[in-house]
Amino acid sequence: MEALTNERRVEGYAWMTLTRAFDDTMVAMWKQGRGLGGAFSQRGHEAISVAAGMALGPDDVVAPMHRDLGTYLVRGMTPDRIFGNLLGRSTGPTRGRDANLHGIGDLDLGIIGFISHIPQALPTTLGVAMAFKMRRQPRVALTTVGDGGYTSGATHETLNMASLYQAPFVLIIEDNKYAYSTPLDQQMRSARFAEKVAAYDIPSVRVDGNDFGAVYDAVSVAVDRAREGGGPTVVEADTMRMLGHAIHDGAEYVPRELLESWERRDPVRAMRSRLADEGILTEDQLGAIDRTAHDKIQSAVAIAEAAPLPDPATLSDGVYA
């Protein structure tokens, strides 16, 4: 585990800021009609996705989901490629084949592209972990699932096998209180996920998903355990989906007070003030990071919007390897 030095925290803040800037810009573009198809805002998940990405080693593999934008960025998928995918450009990782964040895999970056069908990323990621185990490689596979995906059968099958085979597998449960319009209490009788996974004899820990340091430490411990042959771990991240399920969704079903209380816990601002309060960065330095993020995203959008759409003649390319 790489200790969470102040440098790492600053790095984390920069990634979280970039993630937030991407998200804000994407939301604005889609509202302006500059988007294509649907898009998912991950607002509120920055600490989880960035910390998860940073806690992994370069040879580890991750299958991020639809709210894990920060993980893609930390792993080296550039904003212009992701915007390219969102806009159906031939420069996106799926060359216009898959939508929004779906399928933006790149094995060179150790990223698996996910499919809509929840929670398919779980057994897939377990298989990656099993490959590492069988090859005696000190590598770890990580993925995430939402509170909604937790109730799906493949979650149970995967957790049982991950424990049975003691695979180097880490699962982050993103407890963001809703599955689309359905609140936790309409998904399961109780939502103490960390206790639930005891049924699989898998160690788990619950953390404040809006606290970058807490997530980073918890995931790092889990990754180290997996790497050292200690088997799977579940990290339960307590957080909140701050916007609708997707951009078209106004989320009127979410009580405003709930959003306000979580707004006060905004992960990016929280990180920012910590760095300021602890005197690690000056306001100028923080502002510089924010501006850099903003500029990177603007140029990424420009690159993506200028990129060509795929040639229809390529329709059938790549159906088979």
Added chain:
Amino acid sequence: MEALTNERRVEGYAWMTLTRAFDDTMVAMWKQGRGLGGAFSQRGHEAISVAAGMALGPDDVVAPMHRDLGTYLVRGMTPDRIFGNLLGRSTGPTRGRDANLHGIGDLDLGIIGFISHIPQALPTTLGVAMAFKMRRQPRVALTTVGDGGYTSGATHETLNMASLYQAPFVLIIEDNKYAYSTPLDQQMRSARFAEKVAAYDIPSVRVDGNDFGAVYDAVSVAVDRAREGGGPTVVEADTMRMLGHAIHDGAEYVPRELLESWERRDPVRAMRSRLADEGILTEDQLGAIDRTAHDKIQSAVAIAEAAPLPDPATLSDGVYA
């Protein structure tokens, strides 16, 4: 709950004896080549299947599985009909359409016919329970799953929804140590099922599955709770599959010592000696029960073997309701 009087215990012994007699005869027939297709012996499961059947009320519905022969008998499916199904006769509950115990449903008897695909009986039975709840009927739905079926995704989805909706649903987990050739320790890291279902906030109890009284009491408590609106319960029955997975399977993979230790706990003999030791029945009376069971099965076989095979002209009858 109907108290377990001595009369009930004698009744239970009679059903267990009938179940065992059916099983012995079936195994012998199949070994002699008088069978058709495959067949599953339930030897060792008599206490569970009979007690479960007896603990249910007349209006309750049950989806017994492939080791629950006793439940079918207690619910009123006659041995000749079941043999008729095993032998592909038009007199079986599936009129020659489904094999062995598969699909021998009869809604007039409150029995749902199961399919091979494990554990499909779970969500189906939950749906039955939900129908009772929605109609405000004081009825209960019960099914069983093996240790193997427990690891399948639909088990998780069903237990979560049964708890979420507080359905009048009872599940018996038949922990008989093997799923086909696969021992418990190759199915899951630990097999404390009662503890596992705490993940769903479902009350559970572990009982000696070879002790008729223990199973009867546990299932009765569960059924009463469900009937009174107390929601689902899981009963974990500790037992052993005494023969192969199916008749063709010699089960060489099962350690002989394990079988011998369980043979000493044979549920039918255990019940018999209790009734004798407690002076509830004399040896003559017990012998009479045994002979009656034997005779009933012999005549059932005769009836079934004399019954006609289905008319090929009926092939397409009943595809649609």
Added chain:
Amino acid sequence: MSENFGFSDVEASSGRFLTYLEAIAEAIAQEMKRDPDVLVLGEDVGGDFGGAFKVTRGLAERFGDERVLNTPIAELGFTGMANGMALMGLRPIVEMQFADFISSAFDSIVQFAATAHYRWGGAIPWVIRAPSDGGIRSGPFHSQNPEAWFVHTPGLKVVAPSTPADAKGLLTSAIRDDNPVIFFEAKPLYRSIRGHVPEGEHLVALGEAATVREGDDVTIITYGSMVHLAMQAADAVADVGVKIVDLRTLKPLDTEAILEAARATGKVIVLHAANRNAGVGAEVAALIAEEAFEFLDGPIIRIGGADTPVPFSPPLEDAYRPSVADIADALKTLAAY
């Protein structure tokens, strides 16, 4: 949207106009009112939200949360639950959030529901509503047309309406049918077409195709959103007399209507949005090649999706999907044959 689903009927006919989506919602509400055994279940269907497409909006308020039941993400489990409800005589209407997710419920449909009545007489009177079809830039997992999997599976019924009136009439019949019926809604039509829909009880029998355009030269056999493209192509090729048969029910197929049309024109195009390879159109073409062979005056042309996942980007999806031009070309080819 890449296609104009504008439905001539909107201009043409008179009276009460509803969108395809409104017609579906009306059928559900009317049947729930008529029969207390009818209920709705699925992800996000309940409360004020009323589902991803808002089809069930308002039902919870009117009929209570228990009859408009929100489920966890567990298609296999809640469809299996619907099997049990149906065995007890309830008539669940299961909403798949998108037809693409019906594969997650596969065992509960093709193994249990499809076989229960044949095996032991257990009737399963449910309807699965599956918002299907593409053309609206939704990518590989929100654009699928999986009907062929179910048409091949004995024991199911499969329906795919093309107009608001048929959507209401077929859904009403499906709800009252005692068998498992998969109802494929063409989501590109939800709000893009309006049509006259009878106000009260309206039943369209399952298993009956409709000839929606008469013509003597070439028959187009199709269903769902493609009916509208076929209409446009026929208009575009005015000199060819085009008969259009809207199958409406895909299982059981209206074989008589299919063969009659094939015999009448001797030239046939089979058209659907689903990928062409081993699709429902293959069954229709094979049926004609076997039963109406002597009447054929030309090859049976099939037009369908490419043998690829449904791609997201406009140029790719447009290349994937049958177009008015593809149909018009086939009409000209056959007419000239």
Added chain:
Amino acid sequence: MSENFGFSDVEASSGRFLTYLEAIAEAIAQEMKRDPDVLVLGEDVGGDFGGAFKVTRGLAERFGDERVLNTPIAELGFTGMANGMALMGLRPIVEMQFADFISSAFDSIVQFAATAHYRWGGAIPWVIRAPSDGGIRSGPFHSQNPEAWFVHTPGLKVVAPSTPADAKGLLTSAIRDDNPVIFFEAKPLYRSIRGHVPEGEHLVALGEAATVREGDDVTIITYGSMVHLAMQAADAVADVGVKIVDLRTLKPLDTEAILEAARATGKVIVLHAANRNAGVGAEVAALIAEEAFEFLDGPIIRIGGADTPVPFSPPLEDAYRPSVADIADALKTLAAY
């Protein structure tokens, strides 16, 4: 068993004879020896037991438990696990205990494995071995032929060998193929036929049909166990010259071989054990009706299973399943046409 699968080759050819099952086992063992990335996983495949049909018996002892991995009952999960292994370059051979249970793994196959390479270049080099087919009194859930679901799904390959030599050669090619391949084994053939099988490395290319009997009057296009029934029917109708095409690979189809045969005889029977309705035979017939129309001298007759679940009792299953008599009658009808 209701059918005689006795394979003439047993008498005819010379050399080394293996059963269909032995040929499959040999291919697996040879590929595991050759390539350390090849492994086997599934229910009960490991240890001394070696699977429900004993196909993998002895492999655990030879290659270790980790490469012959017993799984819990979790088809969706362990097939999804195979997806991840395959993405890392392993070549898992997944055994479905019976083909009937492949529906439990549906999402992992049709949604993830079939689309990963098209969407983002993730290759999935696994093989699913699925013991399929009936005729052996195993009832609705141990007799299924579900290949049509997968032939309709873009991105998969589907194989169905009819002889021991092809079983070895096609399985070897499937294991080395970089795509997800579903390998349907006709379990009634497992021990009922023997044939000459090359000892060492033996490859049969995917996508190539074989003409297993020459004849000028009628072509039978078929695969799997039905190839043997077609042979018997052809022998029974000696005065008709029967060409028999064994498709061997169902996806991608060898369209050239199909069309060539259809053009050569002008009369075609398409035969399979799977239920006829919207089966693979529909695609074959539709292809011919579109591409070889001018060459047809008679209707394309399809013979397949009834549109019911596969029934258990002998009289019902025999009525369900194509018989030598059914095929012989069709041959006579077409010959006389």
